[in-house]
Amino acid sequence: MKAFTELYSQLDQSTKTNDKVSAMVTYFTHTHAADAFWAFALLTGRRPKRPVRTSDLKLWATELAQVPYWLFEESYSVVGDLAETISLLIPLQESNTHKSLTEVMNEIIAIQLKPDEEKKQWLFNFWNNFSREELFVFNKLITGSFRVGVSQQLVFKALSKTYDVDERVVAHKLMGDISSQNLDLKELLLGETASFDASKPYPFYLAYQLDIPFSELDDIQYWQIELKYDGIRGQIIVRNNQVHVWSRGEELMTDKFIEFDILKSLLPNGTVLDGEILPFKDNRILSFNEMQKRIGRKNISKKTLADVPLCMMCYDLLEHNGEDIRQMPLYERRKLLETVINSADTSVLKLSPVLDCYSWEMLDVLRNESKTLGCEGLMLKHKESIYETGRRRGKWWKWKVDPYTVDAVLIYAQAGHGRRANLYTDYTFAIWDKGELVPFTKAYSGLTDKELVEVDAWIKKNTIEKFGPVRSVKAELVFEIAFEGINASPRHKSGIALRFPRIARWRKDKNKEEINTKEDLLQLLNSVS
């Protein structure tokens, strides 16, 4: 636990990506296999179920800290994080435990089913024997989200350095749902043909916004042009007569998209499709919101299924007859994709049409027309491109219709004026910059009154600090900000100023790890100026 706490503190305190990677490399190199696996699982957001109810946790913490409950709540509202609040309130002591991370994790799993009194004694035992830093990390493990400001990609990078394995291999071997297995990371990563979980998706290949002139691109005939859809990027995996659906956020969403279940009988085993999951009815794409609402529901009724049917607009084939074909050029993958979709012959799989386009001028026209089709612009994919890992420049580009958009996380809020004087309606948003969130723009309106009230209530519950009329809030809610232009601005801390920024919509489907980076915006800036 000590070594992991040390790692956590280093990751938490460092603002430099290189420092973070080297801290992880040091940890992975020196820790034994079981702990390394747990550290990996925790750093990439895989965590066992909460063993203790939040209400019990608060109650027992006030008992040990000897503060009245109301004072605990006041403290919590200032700190904004339950794990941290408890670690600050419990009387300070020297660290007095030698349990390994694995031992602690096993205890956390084992205690789940025990009676409350036993849980309490178990907690007190930890709380009385941990240093403040250990206490904080331990509390993080048993409460809400365990995040430490490293992306999954960064963890992969560290593992790739530790074991000297290609980053893409690391990514694929460790994608998806592996928390149930106690793996030896080293064995898995260095092993020749480890047996994978049949549900495992491939890392997604993501495109950058086109930011270089056409003159720097190959002739247009080398490019496959498709529409850019506004849905949920996903992979459908058929293996061992089972269907798995993964979102780009690496969530297994099979049970949310039940119409794809029939594919186990329509697609051959060893098929992996990449595409956009869309609400689609009467030959028309429905609004993204409709789908979001459907996803939010616990149970999907027959009526919902009929009202908001989903399909996948397929644009790539990653695995064919059990073979990883990502190294094939796109034009060959496309041919196979067409055969697969046509022989499946089902309304839940559609083939993303390839647009005919003979000149760059025509491309501009097509881009503007895409909006009338419910799309956000175009995708340009080089016909020779292999299927890469992660976000890369060069062979795949997205070319969105104006206005520009950026996904950002809410960090400050201020009350509005007039009719909205009681509501927190003026927001400041942040994007990532080298692993840290930096504020970069304000944005107003764009939300419905109902959403405003919802966000307002959330803000009041998740305030970290108040400075005058401004509150800083937990970085959690992601919004898509639309804007008309971008300028360099030395006056702003981020160095960037947006023109007419406004909230396009609330992205409940995204978390803060998935938002844009300052680098994205700087690239956009360079491309427009």
Added chain:
Amino acid sequence: MLIQFTNRGIYCPQADVYIDPWKPVSKAIITHAHSDHARIGNSSYLSHTDSESILRYRLGEISLQTLPYNETVVMNGVRISLHPAGHVIGSAQVRLEYQGEVWVISGDYKVKKDGLTIPFEPLKCQHFVTESTFGLPIYNFPESDELKIRLNDWVKENAERGLNSVIIGYALGKAQRILNALETDLPILLHSTIYNTNAALGFDNSRYIKFTQEFKKEQLNPGVVVATGTAVGSPWLKRFEPYRLAFCSGWMQLRGARRRRNADKGFVMSDHADWKGLNEAVEATGAENVYVTHGYKSVFAAWLRERYKINAVEVETLFEGEGVENESPEPEAPQQ
């Protein structure tokens, strides 16, 4: 009542004197030289002897009378004396006594010793005016020696990696504590505000480099830079690259505060009392009436009522406590 809370500040009508007024008055007693307590425009000032030079440096030409600790002046029958508050050099609690009624106005204070200022003196009184900057049980500050080890370890670690250590703290109080805690042979460079403040305090500057435009990177290579909050995010800092940045403040107790400032490191170092200190101070006065000013006023007052069964009320003031954003309740340059 001997004391009233008015819109000009804390007022004693019998003596016709204000304590730390925020609007100009004829007679002002100043607890200490931080800008939210010592403002310009008063006709005459009274402060502790050790505050004299720094007050003159910051406020320019003023009519100032000084008093050592524990010496009494009488104003229209009110016996007034100053007592150590342990906050910064020259900081004082003001004790006022008239016809058996005793008030203590503590200004800003801390109970923990910092090895630099004369330690806080507990005083018996019936009415106690206290701050509450860190008036929540989450604020428990480490001892100075523990802090010293952490700070020096961090500086050493950076130096071994060829990095400069930039440490942020405000010029009066924090900067001197940081310099006192540093145990290193590395060159130490001071932001000019800090250098000048040191000079005004009579703090020995001979070991330090004052920043000037002639500064060359090689003078550090690597070293330590002590600067005020105004340097953060400014181009001025760029010249010290590569560096790691640390803040010294009580707010660094909270992870969120540290992260928002983009700090590589936060050292929990404050010139204000923590939760335990505030409780100890209030208890030691034996006061039945406690007036809670800047900070978590309402929470701390409610706690005092519940825990000690005393009359505790919150009082609105314009005092600011420990700066959050720029860490700097002080003007950048002396006002002449």
